[in-house]
Amino acid sequence: MAIVLGPNQYGKAEVRVVAVDRSGPRHDLVDLNVSTALRGDFTAAHTAGDNAHVLTTDAQKNTVFAFARDGVGSPEAFGLRLARHLAGSYDWITGARVAVESHGWERIAVGGQPHGHAFRRPGGEVRTAVVTVDGADAHVLAGLSDLVVLKTTGSEFWGFPRDRYTTLAETRDRVLATAVTARWRYTAADLDWDGLFAGVRTVLLETFAATHSLALQQTLYAMGEAVLQRFPDVAEVRMSMPNRHHFLQDLSAYGLSNTPGEDDTLVYHADDRPYGLIEGTVLRDDVPAAEVAWLGTPGFC
Numbered sequence: 001m002a003i004v005l006g007p008n009q010y011g012k013a014e015v016r017v018v019a020v021d022r023s024g025p026r027h028d029l030v031d032l033n034v035s036t037a038l039r040g041d042f043t044a045a046h047t048a049g050d051n052a053h054v055l056t057t058d059a060q061k062n063t064v065f066a067f068a069r070d071g072v073g074s075p076e077a078f079g080l081r082l083a084r085h086l087a088g089s090y091d092w093i094t095g096a097r098v099a100v101e102s103h104g105w106e107r108i109a110v111g112g113q114p115h116g117h118a119f120r121r122p123g124g125e126v127r128t129a130v131v132t133v134d135g136a137d138a139h140v141l142a143g144l145s146d147l148v149v150l151k152t153t154g155s156e157f158w159g160f161p162r163d164r165y166t167t168l169a170e171t172r173d174r175v176l177a178t179a180v181t182a183r184w185r186y187t188a189a190d191l192d193w194d195g196l197f198a199g200v201r202t203v204l205l206e207t208f209a210a211t212h213s214l215a216l217q218q219t220l221y222a223m224g225e226a227v228l229q230r231f232p233d234v235a236e237v238r239m240s241m242p243n244r245h246h247f248l249q250d251l252s253a254y255g256l257s258n259t260p261g262e263d264d265t266l267v268y269h270a271d272d273r274p275y276g277l278i279e280g281t282v283l284r285d286d287v288p289a290a291e292v293a294w295l296g297t298p299g300f301c
């Protein structure tokens, strides 16, 4: 009896690559989750720890980003381009499997017009309502969670203090993305719930899109402020907004530039964690507080 290596493959799973075509005033966005796997003769790596045949998973990841820099096109075409390249890179590599998941984004409408660089990711959004009756009083919180939005430009972040642990570079042009969870409290209990919900949601979306952001905190405040300005029946808005970081991928090691203001296509790495978590309340100071309305509804400061 001999013990031998059976079927095997290896690669980089779930490379989160976002490519933004900024060649015109209307940006286009491709958001992919790409997994690669190589097949071939990798026996020595398994049985002897000899890595002479191991095209690293790190290089496979870099290849995904580098190829995205030339534009992505359809997931099928991108997968074929990558798989053919990987399968052909060394003679001991006989095949490559590339799986591509493509997340669809649609443009946010502002004043009925599709916005040029603000997007919403459909699916997953939930409308919420919490009603509390407290003696003779009734309180209504409406809300939504997981309203996923992204701007490909119109976002800056600079001017922050630099202590010895601050390494973040200042930026005048970054991707801003978040999943909005918001709850707002009405001042009455006999309102047009559906009409108000639709109106508040539209104002949240339009304000996210239209605000030139200097911080996610500023965008959060602007969104709450716009809701209160437009809807007198809303007393306060509480929001929780994770900063879904999109970092420009450094492609310079393979001779590719990836610079806002210079390149038509920019390639980002979408990080799922850790994330900044920006939370806050925007309220009218002339409406009595109603903490009882929020009791048992965690997740907001």
Ligand SMILES: O=c1[nH]c(=O)c2[nH]c(=O)[nH]c2[nH]1
Binding pocket: 157, 168, 214, 215, 216, 217, 243, 276
């Ligand atoms: O909009 C932001 N607010 C922050 O507080 C922050 N901190 C950080 O690292 N990036 C950002 N972005």
